[in-house]
Amino acid sequence: MPEFDSSIPGQPRQVHLAAHFPGVNNTTVWSDPASGSHIEFDSFAHLAQTAEAGFFDFFFLAEGLRLREHQGKIFDLDVVGRPNTTAVLSALAAVTKRIGLAGTLSSTFNEPFDIARRLATIDHLSNGRAAWNVVTTSNAFTGENFRRGGYLDYADRYRRAEDFIDVARRLWDTAAGDGSFTHASDFFDIAGRFPAGALPGGHPVVFQAGDSDSGRDFAVGSADVIFTRHSDPESGRKFYADVKSRLARYGRTEDSLKIYPGVSVILGDTPAEAAERSREVAAQQVSEAGAIAFLERVWDRDLSAFDPNGPLPDVPPAGESISQGRVKHIKNAEATIASWRQIAEAENLTARELVIRVSTRHSYVGTPHQVATDLAEAVRTKAADGFILVPHLTPGGLDEVVEKVVPELQELGVYRTEYPDGSLRENIGLPAARTAADWAAARREARSTAAAATDTTEIGVAGTPDAPTRELKEVG
Numbered sequence: 001m002p003e004f005d006s007s008i009p010g011q012p013r014q015v016h017l018a019a020h021f022p023g024v025n026n027t028t029v030w031s032d033p034a035s036g037s038h039i040e041f042d043s044f045a046h047l048a049q050t051a052e053a054g055f056f057d058f059f060f061l062a063e064g065l066r067l068r069e070h071q072g073k074i075f076d077l078d079v080v081g082r083p084n085t086t087a088v089l090s091a092l093a094a095v096t097k098r099i100g101l102a103g104t105l106s107s108t109f110n111e112p113f114d115i116a117r118r119l120a121t122i123d124h125l126s127n128g129r130a131a132w133n134v135v136t137t138s139n140a141f142t143g144e145n146f147r148r149g150g151y152l153d154y155a156d157r158y159r160r161a162e163d164f165i166d167v168a169r170r171l172w173d174t175a176a177g178d179g180s181f182t183h184a185s186d187f188f189d190i191a192g193r194f195p196a197g198a199l200p201g202g203h204p205v206v207f208q209a210g211d212s213d214s215g216r217d218f219a220v221g222s223a224d225v226i227f228t229r230h231s232d233p234e235s236g237r238k239f240y241a242d243v244k245s246r247l248a249r250y251g252r253t254e255d256s257l258k259i260y261p262g263v264s265v266i267l268g269d270t271p272a273e274a275a276e277r278s279r280e281v282a283a284q285q286v287s288e289a290g291a292i293a294f295l296e297r298v299w300d301r302d303l304s305a306f307d308p309n310g311p312l313p314d315v316p317p318a319g320e321s322i323s324q325g326r327v328k329h330i331k332n333a334e335a336t337i338a339s340w341r342q343i344a345e346a347e348n349l350t351a352r353e354l355v356i357r358v359s360t361r362h363s364y365v366g367t368p369h370q371v372a373t374d375l376a377e378a379v380r381t382k383a384a385d386g387f388i389l390v391p392h393l394t395p396g397g398l399d400e401v402v403e404k405v406v407p408e409l410q411e412l413g414v415y416r417t418e419y420p421d422g423s424l425r426e427n428i429g430l431p432a433a434r435t436a437a438d439w440a441a442a443r444r445e446a447r448s449t450a451a452a453a454t455d456t457t458e459i460g461v462a463g464t465p466d467a468p469t470r471e472l473k474e475v476g
Contacts, residue, residue, distance in 0.1 A: 012376070012380065012412075012413060012414050013379045013380050013382075013414070014379070014414055014415065014416070014429075015375050015376055015379050015386065015387075015409055015414045015415050016057050016258075016260070016379075016385060016386025016387070016428065016429075017051075017054065017055075017056045017057065017386060017387055017389060017401075017406075017415075018051070018056050018057045018058045018059070018060055018100075018102075018260060018386060018387070018388045018389065019047055019048070019050070019051035019056050019058075019059050019060065019388070019389055019391075019398055020060045020062065020262060020388045020389060020390040020391070021038075021043075021044060021047050021048075021059065021060065021061050021062065021394065021395075022038065022062055022390070022394065027264070027285055027360075027390060027392050028285075028392060028393070028394060029281065029284040029285055029392050029393060031284060031287070032284065032393055034393050034396055035393055035394065036394055036395050036396070037394075038394055039082075039083055041088075041091060042395070043394055043395040044061075044088055044091070044092060044395070045092065045095050046395035046396065047059065047391075047394065047395040047396075047397075047398065048092050048095070048096050048099060048101075049095065049096060050395075050396075050398050050399055050402055051099055051398060051402070052096050052097070052098060052099040053402055054398070054401070054402035054406045055406070055415070055416050055417070055418065055419055056099055057099070057100055057386060057424070057427055057428050058099060058100030058101065058102045058129075058131055058205075058424060058427075058428075059092065059096075059099055059100065059101055059102065060102045060103075060104075060133070060227070060388055061085050061088060061089060061101075061102065061103045061104065062104050062133075063082060063085045063103065063104040063105065063106075064082050071296070071302065085103035085104060085105060086103060086105070086118040086119070086121075086122060088103075089101040089102075089103050089122050089126075089130070090121065090122055090125055093122060093125040093126035093129070094125070096126075096129075098129075098419040098427070099129065100129045100130075100131050100205070100424035100427060100428070101122060101126055101129050101130055101131065101424075102130075102131035102132070102133055102205070102207060103131070103132065103133065104133040104135055105119075105132055105133070105134070105135070106135050106136065106137045107134050107135070107136055107157075107160060107161040107164040107165070108136050108137040108157055108160065108161075109137055109146045110164075111188075112164050112167035112168045112171065112188060112190075113167075113171065113190060113192075113194075115132070115164075115168060116167070116168040116171040116172060116194070116196075117171075117194070117195070117196060119132050119168070119204045120171075120172060120175060120194075120196035120199055120204075121196070122204070123199045123200055123201050123204055124196070124197070124199065124200065127200050127423070128199070128200035128201030128202075128422070128423030128424060128425070129201070129423065129424045130201065130204035130205070130424070131204055131205040131206070131207060131225075131424060132168075132204050132205070132206055132207065133207035133208070133209070133227060134161055134164070134165060134206060134207065134208050134222075134223070135209065136157035136158060136160070136161050137157075158214065158215075158218055159186070159187070160187045161218070161222075162218065162221070162222055162443075163185050163186065163187045163188060164187070164188075165206060165222050166222075166436055166439065166440060167183050167185075167188055167190070167436075169203055169435070169436035169439060170183060170436040170437075171194040171196075172194075172196075172199055172202070172203045172204070172433075172436075173435050173436050173437075174193075174194050175194055175196045175197055175198050175199055176198040176199075178193070179193040179194040179195060179196070180192075180193055181193070181194055200423060201423035201424060201425050201433070202423070202425065202432060202433035203425075203433035205224045205225060205424055205425055205428065205430065206222065206223050206224050206225070207223060207224070207225045207226070207227050208222065208223035208225075208226055208227070209226065209227045209228065209229075210226075211228065211229065211230075211239075216242065216243050216246065217246060219243065219257070220243060220246045220247055220249075220250055220252070220257065221250055221439070221442070221443045221446065222439065222443075223257065224256075224257065224258065224425075224428075224430055225257070225258045225259075225260060225428070225430075226243065226257065226258070226259045226260070227260055227261075227262065227388060228259060228260070228261045228262070229261065229262060230261050230383075231261040231262060231263045231264075231361075231363045232363065233377070233378045233381065233383040234383075236261055236378065236383030236384055237381060237382060237383045239259070240259055240382050240383055240384065241382070243257065243259060244257070244259075244382075249446040249449065249450070250442045250443065250445075250446045251442045251445065251446075252442070253431070255429060255430075255431070256430065256431050258385040258386060258428055258429070258430065259384055259385050259386075260384065260385065260386045260387060260388045261363075261383075261384050261387060261388070262387075262388045262389075262390050263363035263364060263387045263388070263389060263390065264361075264362045264363050264364070264389070264390050264391070264392065265362070265363065265364045265365075265371055265389060265401055265405065266278040266281060266362045266364070266365045267366070267367065267368055267371060267400055267401070267404060267405070268365075268366070268367060269367065270367065271366055271367060271370065274365050274366045274367060274370075275365060277365075278362045278365045281360075281362070281392055282356050282360040282362070283356060284392075285356075285360050285392060286352060286355050286356045286359060286360060288308040288309070288352060289308075290355075291308040291351060291352035291355040291356075292304060292306065292308050292351075294355045294359060295312070295313065295351060295355065298317065298333055298336060298337065299313060299315070299316075299317045299318065299333070299337070300317055300318045300333070301315070301317065301318035303315075306351065307351070308350070308351050308352040308355075309350045309351070309352055310350060310351060311344070311350070311351060312337075312340060312341060312344055312351050312354060313351070316334070317333040317334060317337065340354055340358065343357065343358070368404035368405045368407075368408050369408050371405050371408075372405050372408035372409045372411075372412060373408075373412070375387060375405075375409065376409065376412050376414045379414070380414075385429075386428075389401060
């Protein structure tokens with residue numbers, strides 16, 4: 001990647017960083033002596049305070065509502081324990097001063113009044129630093145933990161999520177007055193008084209992680225920040241341009257929605273040392289048992305008889321999932337396995353080496369100056385607005401980044417040297433919170449315009465039979 005040139009005319013785009021504390025992960029190196037607890041408060045405090053020392057925007061806490069299982073047993077290579085998100089963030093509010101506190105909370109297995117009140121409490125305790133990563137939960141396995149059971153259809157999950165966010169924002173709006181509210185919709189019929197008082201941040205910042213076409217529209221119509229998987233600059237620029245191009249339809253400016261990909265950083269004193277360290281970490285991230293478990297989730301069958309240091313299993317996939325509680329990203333097992341066989345044969349890889357090859361990717365590898373330069377270049381070329389750093393060690397995995405990369409970013413003139421005064425919203429560079437009514441009106445206008453365009457193009461425009469059709473995508 002080209003050297004970042006901070007002398008380019010005009011104010012250079014500023015890099016923003018955030019810290020990810022895993023609640024669901026497959027990247028942690030458990031065998032490292034520096035790997036600590038994922039449930040003890042000292043671990044949460046260490047990562048949050050380290051990030052705050054580096055002027056990070058926010059601390060991001062992932063969450064899972066049920067421990068994942070593999071072949072009917074708790075998957076012991078995963079995080080074993082997931083404390084309540086809002087309880088942890090409330091405690092962190094007392095041991096931090098400026099960093100944002102973002103938590104993942106499901107809109108499928110919660111109720112808006114309860115979530116709105118918990119987030120309002122964190123916002124008060126932290127003086128305006130609360131944020132909410134809205135997720136929809138897709139499986140009946142998780143639903144078994146809840147009275148409702150089961151799960152919502154795909155379209156209903158997103159419709160409920162949109163309505164859920166809308167209700168929460170309406171409640172936060174009433175907090176500036178007497179708290180009175182009434183809301184009736186397909187999913188919620190509630191009335192009462194919201195007992196929180198005016199929030200310091202107006203509204204907690206809302207995150208979303210949709211990547212499908214409808215998911216992107218959902219984010220543009222309802223979120224302040226997108227947490228994306230598009231970590232490499234090329235795909236990041238395409239994602240960034242597509243999402244930002246949708247904002248005008250919702251009456252929003254480019255700066256009103258921030259995009260943060262999740263990335264990993266591996267450092268070394270020289271490029272060669274960093275590359276070698278990356279290879280070592282990748283090997284640690286995929287143990288022999290981990291490699292077999294990874295392959296079993298694709299083959300959907302017991303592969304314990306196969307040697308991870310031998311060739312790929314010579315059996316076909318079974319087609320019935322043996323892993324529960326995780327998203328199945330590979331949709332066509334046969335095609336994927338065929339492509340892996342070609343890679344393994346061409347590169348003479350064992351099964352474990354193949355898993356390392358296809359499942360681990362460290363986003364930024366190099367010296368501190370190289371990494372800082374590459375992060376700055378990605379922001380300058382609009383591949384991202386900021387980055388959520390996902391460490392392979394908890395809780396000390398970001399110590400080196402704060403110590404070595406942050407000063408390099410500051411030297412480039414693309415990173416703050418102190419926190420601005422204000423709430424998390426101002427810290428990130430977002431405009432003032434819009435009311436729930438404004439959000440709803442903007443969505444109605446965008447969908448009305450899209451529907452009108454669809455009606456027009458169906459009959460052709462100005463006698464042109466091949467006029468392109470723009471389909472109105474429902475959220476879901």
